[in-house]
Amino acid sequence: MLRRNEVFSFDRHKHMNVEHWIVRILVYGGAGILIAALFPIRDLLRHLAPGKVRLSWYLLMVFTLVFVAGYVAYGLVFIESGSAALDLIVPAIFFLGAVFVLLSSFLSLRTAIEVRRVTMREQGSVTDELTGIYNHS
Numbered sequence: 001m002l003r004r005n006e007v008f009s010f011d012r013h014k015h016m017n018v019e020h021w022i023v024r025i026l027v028y029g030g031a032g033i034l035i036a037a038l039f040p041i042r043d044l045l046r047h048l049a050p051g052k053v054r055l056s057w058y059l060l061m062v063f064t065l066v067f068v069a070g071y072v073a074y075g076l077v078f079i080e081s082g083s084a085a086l087d088l089i090v091p092a093i094f095f096l097g098a099v100f101v102l103l104s105s106f107l108s109l110r111t112a113i114e115v116r117r118v119t120m121r122e123q124g125s126v127t128d129e130l131t132g133i134y135n136h137s
Contacts, residue, residue: 019088023078026091030098031071034064037102040109047112064101071098 041061048054071094078087 020079022088023091024075026088026095027071027075027078030091030095031068031075033095033098033102034068034071037098037105038064040102040105044105044109044112047109047116067098067101 038061041057041064045054045057045061048057074090074094078091
């Protein structure tokens with residue numbers, strides 16, 4: 001026959017396993033999203049001329065990789081230690097932060113492509129496409 005404390009500790013242990021899976025999904029999913037955010041940044045770098053802006057985007061890539069390492073390290077440490085429901089706050093912030101970085105990198109790429117498209121369209125309307133001479137119309 002089980003005592004009340006044994007049942008409670010069993011339920012608590014079962015609950016901790018669920019928390020560990022939630023943490024794994026949030027932290028490692030967040031790390032995966034950060035890695036996915038590197039692809040639009042890489043594409044954006046292809047459109048940028050050498051200079052300070054391009055260097056700044058390379059720096060952002062390095063910071064993103066450091067964050068990936070931090071997410072993985074946190075996940076490993078968290079799994080080894082005990083957890084409580086309150087401990088889910090940090091993984092949730094990690095995950096949402098990764099989503100923010102991904103959306104920001106896609107938005108930056110789309111913005112750069114759109115600016116380039118509009119600039120080329122304006123330049124085409126100012127100069128003759130055949131001769132490249134300024135259009136006086």
